[in-house]
Amino acid sequence: MKKTLLYLSFPLLTLTACNNGTGHQKGSTQAVAGDAVNTGFKTYCDHFMDSLWAHEPEWATQMGFHKFDARLNIPGAAGNQATLVFVQQQLNNLKAFELSALTPSHQTDYRMIENYLQSKAWNINTLKEGEWNPAAYNVTGLIAFMLSENYAPLKDRLADCYKRIQQIPAYYEAARQQLKNPVAELKQLGIDQNEGGLYVLEKDFADSLAKVTLSPAEKDSMLTAAKNAAAAVKAYVAYLKTWKDYTPRDFRLGKALYEDKFRYEIQSSLTAEQTYQAALARKRYLHIEMARISRTLWPKYFGTQSIPADTLELIGKMIDTLSANHVKPEGFQAAIEKQIPELIRFIRQKNLLDIDSTKPLVIRKEPAYMAGVAGASISAPGPYDKGGNTYYNVGSLAGWPPAKAESYLREYNHYILQILNIHEAIPGHYTQLVYANRSPSIIKSVLGNGAMIEGWAVYTEQMMLENGYGNNEPEMWLMWYKWHLRTVCNTILDYSVHASSMSRDEALHLLTKEAFQQQAEAEGKWKRVSVTNVQLTSYYSGYQAIYNLREELKKRQGSKFDLRAFHEQFLSYGSAPVKYISELMLQQK
Ligand code: ZN
Numbered sequence: 001m002k003k004t005l006l007y008l009s010f011p012l013l014t015l016t017a018c019n020n021g022t023g024h025q026k027g028s029t030q031a032v033a034g035d036a037v038n039t040g041f042k043t044y045c046d047h048f049m050d051s052l053w054a055h056e057p058e059w060a061t062q063m064g065f066h067k068f069d070a071r072l073n074i075p076g077a078a079g080n081q082a083t084l085v086f087v088q089q090q091l092n093n094l095k096a097f098e099l100s101a102l103t104p105s106h107q108t109d110y111r112m113i114e115n116y117l118q119s120k121a122w123n124i125n126t127l128k129e130g131e132w133n134p135a136a137y138n139v140t141g142l143i144a145f146m147l148s149e150n151y152a153p154l155k156d157r158l159a160d161c162y163k164r165i166q167q168i169p170a171y172y173e174a175a176r177q178q179l180k181n182p183v184a185e186l187k188q189l190g191i192d193q194n195e196g197g198l199y200v201l202e203k204d205f206a207d208s209l210a211k212v213t214l215s216p217a218e219k220d221s222m223l224t225a226a227k228n229a230a231a232a233v234k235a236y237v238a239y240l241k242t243w244k245d246y247t248p249r250d251f252r253l254g255k256a257l258y259e260d261k262f263r264y265e266i267q268s269s270l271t272a273e274q275t276y277q278a279a280l281a282r283k284r285y286l287h288i289e290m291a292r293i294s295r296t297l298w299p300k301y302f303g304t305q306s307i308p309a310d311t312l313e314l315i316g317k318m319i320d321t322l323s324a325n326h327v328k329p330e331g332f333q334a335a336i337e338k339q340i341p342e343l344i345r346f347i348r349q350k351n352l353l354d355i356d357s358t359k360p361l362v363i364r365k366e367p368a369y370m371a372g373v374a375g376a377s378i379s380a381p382g383p384y385d386k387g388g389n390t391y392y393n394v395g396s397l398a399g400w401p402p403a404k405a406e407s408y409l410r411e412y413n414h415y416i417l418q419i420l421n422i423h424e425a426i427p428g429h430y431t432q433l434v435y436a437n438r439s440p441s442i443i444k445s446v447l448g449n450g451a452m453i454e455g456w457a458v459y460t461e462q463m464m465l466e467n468g469y470g471n472n473e474p475e476m477w478l479m480w481y482k483w484h485l486r487t488v489c490n491t492i493l494d495y496s497v498h499a500s501s502m503s504r505d506e507a508l509h510l511l512t513k514e515a516f517q518q519q520a521e522a523e524g525k526w527k528r529v530s531v532t533n534v535q536l537t538s539y540y541s542g543y544q545a546i547y548n549l550r551e552e553l554k555k556r557q558g559s560k561f562d563l564r565a566f567h568e569q570f571l572s573y574g575s576a577p578v579k580y581i582s583e584l585m586l587q588q589k
């Protein structure tokens with residue numbers, strides 16, 4: 001059913017028809033009526049998506065586009081060359097459109113496609129991650145996705161899995177040949193993740209196979225293919241372990257690559273260094289505010305005990321004390337369920353933005369395969385599945401050892417749990433998603449800007465408190481500042497580690513002493529920053545861009561500024577980089 005609809009709305013043209021530019025390209029120099037240009041651009045976007053998926057079949061599967069589910073890209077020079085040709089053709093195709101003739105939505109689509117293509121070429125020509133990141137090679141997650149997601153009858157999914165699994169030995173063989181100088185931390189990650197995914201080929205595939213009717217001979221060849229694939233994964237892991245006596249590439253990206261990647265990925269109007277400087281200033285401001293609030297609260301919680309002279313110690317003590325205010329393990333999901341309608345009521349009462357009541361958020365216990373991942377998360381339907389439900393997955397603490405549950409509940413205490421619901425659900429991620437789906441743009445769904453998405457969720461936390469959510473209790477503000485400080489310090493940490501030389505000890509000091517995190521959380525963050533880069537800056541970067549835009553509009557519009565109108569207009573552009581939304585909103589008067 002889904003497939004049929006898909007084919008109807010996205011007529012699949014052959015690659016050649018798209019790439020040689022016939023059909024949809026009009027001479028860009030001629031004055032073509034705006035509508036015709038926009039219709040042409042819409043057609044171009046559809047062609048672009050079709051050829052993108054042909055080049056990225058694994059990504060296509062995960063986005064819900066299943067035409068190429070039997071294909072597996074084999075890493076290497078030939079694939080890179082084909083991608084570079086694709087990039088050049090598409091960049092040429094884009095040039096046929098005059099940016100200013102396009103609607104605002106198409107303008108942002110244009111720039112997002114252009115950015116995507118340029119970053120793709122940069123990845124191949126400059127970053128060359130395939131030479132040093134062994135964790136980039138892993139197909140077990142893809143097979144797990146195909147086995148567990150119900151997008152087609154199991155028998156069909158298994159048939160596609162079988163075709164992909166047959167190519168897995170060639171895939172890992174090619175992967176080995178790409179590696180020139182693995183980063184030690186990423187080598188370990190590659191070992192862990194590939195080993196961790198083996199069960200998919202060794203067990204899950206056979207379990208799924210047992211559920212369908214096929215001839216014994218067919219099942220036999222499928223099981224043999226899975227066995228060979230598992231052997232290939234093991235051989236890859238064994239090969240990674242042979243990299244011992246060599247000088248590994250530094251896990252730090254270095255300033256030049258970092259700035260480039262930041263530009264492509266975050267798409268901010270600031271550089272990475274400017275963002276880092278802004279985060280440092282924000283941290284100083286937060287510390288001053290947190291100290292002020294802690295001093296005010298001190299007598300209420302500590303009576304006549306003397307106030308610690310060291311402000312960081314003072315703040316730490318206050319946070320620690322307030323963290324004891326939390327629900328019982330068995331009340332966790334109920335507390336979340338109760339809060340969602342309260343958030344909606346508050347937003348309506350304060351007239352902060354329209355909440356679509358026809359699209360209720362479905363709260364559910366998190367599915368087994370997600371267990372233990374996060375306290376709460378949003379599962380949204382893919383871009384090709386607009387009718388699907390959006391779920392708010394809530395983790396259960398049933399069966400957790402008491403000490404683990406206690407530590408978790410102290411983290412997601414009475415105050416932070418409310419902030420979490422604002423961030424993940426309403427008016428954070430979930431609400432943003434509802435708005436984004438109103439102006440459907442497949443480009444924005446697929447190439448959506450992470451900094452805008454995360455920035456919006458972070459922005460709404462502050463916006464709710466500014467409007468009196470939590471009765472302006474100083475406790476609520478202090479705890480939000482602590483939560484927010486994590487976002488700010490993620491940016492400081494990521495930049496200091498990858499574009500400079502921050503050591504592990506310095507990082508742990510920043511996180512535990514200046515951001516009031518527990519040792520375990522800080523150590524986890526160090527691990528994350530040693531195997532990722534740039535992504536950790538998206539939250540703060542997006543937040544500060546949205547906040548600055550709002551303040552600029554307030555200044556310009558004076559008494560005419562309307563917060564609700566600002567929110568609704570901002571969200572109407574979809575998940576585009578904030579710098580483009582800002583340009584569009586600041587152009588208007
Ligand atoms: Zn407790």
Ligand code: ZN
Nearest residue numbers: 423429454457
């Ligand atoms: Zn988020």
